Amino acid sequence: MDAINGIVNAFRGNPFYFSAIFLLPLLLPVLASRVVSNRRANVREPWKLPNWKGIPLIGNTIEYLVNNSSFITRTALAMQTRDIVQFYLGPIRAYLVSGPQNVQALFRKSASVSADKFSLMTMDALMCYSKEDIAKFASDKTGRLAEAKEGAVAPDGTRYWFGMHHHMKTLSQITSTSVLTDKFLEFFDERVQVYPLGEPVTVNLYNFMRTQMAGAAIRALVGDALFARVGEENLLDAFWAYDSVVINLMYALPKWIDPKPWKIRARAYGMCLEWLKQDFDAVGSPESEENDVDWHPVMGLRFLREYLVWYKKVGLSDDARAGNFLGFLLGLNANTIPIAGWALMEIVQDRQLWRAVQEEAESAFEVNPGTGKRKLNIHKMMGLPILQSVYAETLRVHVSVNVTREVVGESASIAGYQLPRNSLIQAPTRIAHFNEKAWATADHSASEFWPYRHVKYANIQDENGEKTEKPEFVLAAGPNDFFPYGGGVSICPGRHFAKQEIMATIAVMVTTFEIEMVEWMSFDGKTKSDRPAQENAKYSGSASMPPDRDMKVRWIRRV
Ligand code: HEM
Ligand SMILES: *[C@@H]1O[C@H](CO)[C@@H](O)[C@H](O)[C@H]1NC(C)=O
Ligand SMILES: *[C@@H]1O[C@H](CO)[C@@H](O)[C@H](O)[C@H]1NC(C)=O
Ligand SMILES: *[C@@H]1O[C@H](CO)[C@@H](O)[C@H](O)[C@H]1NC(C)=O
Numbered sequence: 001m002d003a004i005n006g007i008v009n010a011f012r013g014n015p016f017y018f019s020a021i022f023l024l025p026l027l028l029p030v031l032a033s034r035v036v037s038n039r040r041a042n043v044r045e046p047w048k049l050p051n052w053k054g055i056p057l058i059g060n061t062i063e064y065l066v067n068n069s070s071f072i073t074r075t076a077l078a079m080q081t082r083d084i085v086q087f088y089l090g091p092i093r094a095y096l097v098s099g100p101q102n103v104q105a106l107f108r109k110s111a112s113v114s115a116d117k118f119s120l121m122t123m124d125a126l127m128c129y130s131k132e133d134i135a136k137f138a139s140d141k142t143g144r145l146a147e148a149k150e151g152a153v154a155p156d157g158t159r160y161w162f163g164m165h166h167h168m169k170t171l172s173q174i175t176s177t178s179v180l181t182d183k184f185l186e187f188f189d190e191r192v193q194v195y196p197l198g199e200p201v202t203v204n205l206y207n208f209m210r211t212q213m214a215g216a217a218i219r220a221l222v223g224d225a226l227f228a229r230v231g232e233e234n235l236l237d238a239f240w241a242y243d244s245v246v247i248n249l250m251y252a253l254p255k256w257i258d259p260k261p262w263k264i265r266a267r268a269y270g271m272c273l274e275w276l277k278q279d280f281d282a283v284g285s286p287e288s289e290e291n292d293v294d295w296h297p298v299m300g301l302r303f304l305r306e307y308l309v310w311y312k313k314v315g316l317s318d319d320a321r322a323g324n325f326l327g328f329l330l331g332l333n334a335n336t337i338p339i340a341g342w343a344l345m346e347i348v349q350d351r352q353l354w355r356a357v358q359e360e361a362e363s364a365f366e367v368n369p370g371t372g373k374r375k376l377n378i379h380k381m382m383g384l385p386i387l388q389s390v391y392a393e394t395l396r397v398h399v400s401v402n403v404t405r406e407v408v409g410e411s412a413s414i415a416g417y418q419l420p421r422n423s424l425i426q427a428p429t430r431i432a433h434f435n436e437k438a439w440a441t442a443d444h445s446a447s448e449f450w451p452y453r454h455v456k457y458a459n460i461q462d463e464n465g466e467k468t469e470k471p472e473f474v475l476a477a478g479p480n481d482f483f484p485y486g487g488g489v490s491i492c493p494g495r496h497f498a499k500q501e502i503m504a505t506i507a508v509m510v511t512t513f514e515i516e517m518v519e520w521m522s523f524d525g526k527t528k529s530d531r532p533a534q535e536n537a538k539y540s541g542s543a544s545m546p547p548d549r550d551m552k553v554r555w556i557r558r559v
Contacts, residue, residue, distance in 0.1 A: 046095060046417050049078060049087040060087040068540050076431045084415040093423040095414070098431045100480035102415050103403075106427055107480075107488035111149065112409030113425065115490040116161065125249045126330065128269050128323030133316050136160055144489050158314045167307040168493040176303045179294045181378055181500040183220035183301075188505065191216060192512050195557045202518065204525040205348070206533075206550040209341045211236055213505055214333045221332055223300040225279040230271040242268040242326070243334050247542055272329075273322035280308060304328070331494055335399070338544035340502045343394040345533065345551050346449060347506070348515050353390075353451050360384045361507035374559060378500055381507055388473040389454035391503055392482070396433045397449050398535065399484040401543045403427040428541070429483060438477040484543075513555040521550040 051059030052071075063071045064087075075096055078085055083099035097103065106113060120138060123129040129137075139155045142148035144165035154160075170176055191212040195201055215232055227235060245261035255262045279298050283291065286299060286309050299305040304325075311321045347354050364381040365374045381387070405425045411418040412425070419425065433439070439446035444453060453476045457469040475482060485492035492498070509515070520529040523536075533547035 044417065046084040046086045046415065047078070047082050049075060049085050057088065058090075061090050064089060069537065072428060072430050076434065079431055080437075084417065089424065093420065095419060095423065095425045096431070097414060097425060097427050098435065099415070100478050103427050103432065103480045103483060103487070105412075105414050106403060106405050106425060107483075107486075107491075109145070109489065110409075110412070112407060112412040113405040114408045115405055115488070117406050118404050119490070121250065122327065123320070123323075126246060126265075126323075127320070127327040128265070129320045130317045133320040136316070160314065160316075163310055163314060165489070167303065167310060170306070171303045171493040172496055174496075175294075176301065177496045177500065178378075180220050180301055180497050181504065183295055184216050184501055185376060185378075185504055185508070187216035187219050188213065188508060192508060192557075195513075195555070197557050197559075200554050200556050202552065202554050204521055204550045205344060205515075205553045206341045206523075206547060207525050209337050209344070209505075210240060213337050213340060213501075214239070217332055217336070217501065218329065220295075221301050221304060221328075222275075223295070223297045225298040226271075226275045229275050229279055235268075235271055238264075238268040238271055239329055239333070243330060244538075246330065246334070247538060247540075250542075268329075269323060269326050272326045273318065276308070276318065276322045276325065331492075334542075335544040336498050336501055338546040339391075339394050339398060339498075340505045341547060342398050343390050343502065343506055344509055345547070346394070346451065347390065347510065348517050348551065348553060350451070353386075354510065354515075356386050357390065357506065358510045360386050361511050364507060365511060376504055376507055378504065381503055382500065383473075384503075384507075385455050385471040385473040386452070387503055387506060390451045390506070391499065392454050392473075392475060393449060393451055395484040396439070396453075396482060398545050399433070399543055400428070400430050400535075400540050400545050401484065401486065402541045403429070403483060403486050427483070432481050432483065435477075435481060438481040441476070512559055513557055515553050515555040518552040518554055521552045523548055523550055525550050525552075 049060055051057065052063035052074075053059055055062065060071075063074075075085055079096070079098050083097060083102055085096045087094055087096075097106070116137075120134060123134055123137065136156070136158070137160045140158070140160045141152040142154050142159050142162065143152070144161045146162065146166075148154070148159065148162075214236055215227075218235070219227065241264045245264050248258070248261040249265060252258065252261070280286075283296075283298050285291065286305055291299070291305075294302050296302075296305060299308075308321055308325065311324065347357055361381070361384065364377050364384060366377050367374055403426065407419050407421050407423045407425065409421065411420050413419075414425065434446045436446045439453070441450070441453065444450040454473055455471050456474045458472050459467055460470045461467050485495040485498075520532055521527065522529050529549050531549070533549035533551065535545035536548040537545075539545045
């Protein structure tokens, strides 16, 4: 059986999932025969995770599906002394790995492990690709890299994975990133400057981020036509509703049992399709010289324009084009906004941190002597040590993603074991990012948010011989202990922009406003909450974890 397809079926579209408890016993003979054959083969195998509550064969599967946080807690404990753990997920052999070398092995260019099945899953569940579109990608075994995999031939002459990956890579290049950041800053600043100078205003901070940060980012990526066509408020409403059902679409019940997530997806998708057909495709010649600009009011960023034109050129359907665009909006906003939101909420609650970040950020602004206008110097900002540390610490603590790979070769060599074909390997950030051995300091355990964790003080001597301590940003553990953006060939192409956008948003907020917390609110901002925000567990494993409460603040615009 093909591992990730198996998972998809195990989670939805298959009676296995919703009556797992009743039907699982039918699988017992299959599982039991595996256990016996393994024993016979006498191969060296990684340590096996004991079954949850002692339920034979299927205990771990049940816990993985119904109580992911207790599963993680249990495996994290086991992984304090070992870096690979084996269990069964339904009928699929699965491994959890941790430790820098093993994580790196998953990210290495390799013919034996692949992330493609996971991408196919998102194309189907999240991005509305048609069956034909998915079949095209599925049958292209030539890989994402410029050089086709040995022996593989693209079925209809098109290398779909490579084409997609090639465009993704252009997003991560400096040219795309800097235009996107400049546009974002321009639009975000406009939205901040509407608040009256010197007057106190009460705002729900997280809701402000969800509307204004997302609004500015979408306009920076897409241009003006999308909001003009469907309305900004309408689009954002549909978008955040879609964001909240991503896990349901990927892992939950089939459409005919629970149609609601699919209706929500259809609404957001419909808006994307409308823009694509009515606006984007109506620009007769997207590739003409006059349209050859870095940012187009109808077609958006050069990267997006070239990407969507390529989709059409190689004969992928409008479903796939519009759906891919919708998936892109998710990539753009679903992770940066929770991270910027958490970071700001932490800064607002800690006056000393607030002053330190404000002072630092202030130093990255320049005033144009002609116009008197303030402008953030992105290059300077990217070097600010405390701001970088807050950024990294927020990602460490609030990203929960399972980097998932499938063994597609004969076997894959990880942690000194040969893992068999079709097995599934996961490296959850929740284990790596909370590893005490890698992250704890004498005073601050890994489980704590400690904004200065990645700041080191270097002793320097100035020309007068005076000694001072200069703060520097140094990630508190190695790069393979920290992978909020995934890694390897499928690493997040938006990571450079994400870092600039998050840091710039914080820099603009702390220098434009004086902000004071009033109280915690329910997430919809309507009622007072008697406890601070916690992560919304529903998003576990999907990347950034949003808060489940909002923070009501009072702010005064100072510049
Ligand atoms: C804090 C912010 C972000 C986090 C934590 C994050 C995380 C991730 C992760 C974990 C992946 C999967 C990587 C893998 O499979 O190894 C991913 C993929 C992706 N991200 Fe991000 N991301 C962020 C921001 C962004 C932004 C701002 C954009 C767009 C401008 C973006 C666009 C994408 C796209 C298009 C993919 C799919 C790439 C592919 O399939 O090859 N992300 N991201
Ligand atoms: C992520 O992995 C954990 C266990 O490692 C599991 O319980 C959870 O369901 C997974 N989440 C997703 C979205 O795959
Ligand atoms: C998950 O497991 C933990 C620890 O075993 C338990 O305290 C909690 O009640 C469980 N939650 C659910 C929803 O089953
Ligand atoms: C993880 O558990 C939370 C809370 O029990 C739940 O809402 C969420 O859907 C689960 N995630 C997955 C992927 O099963």
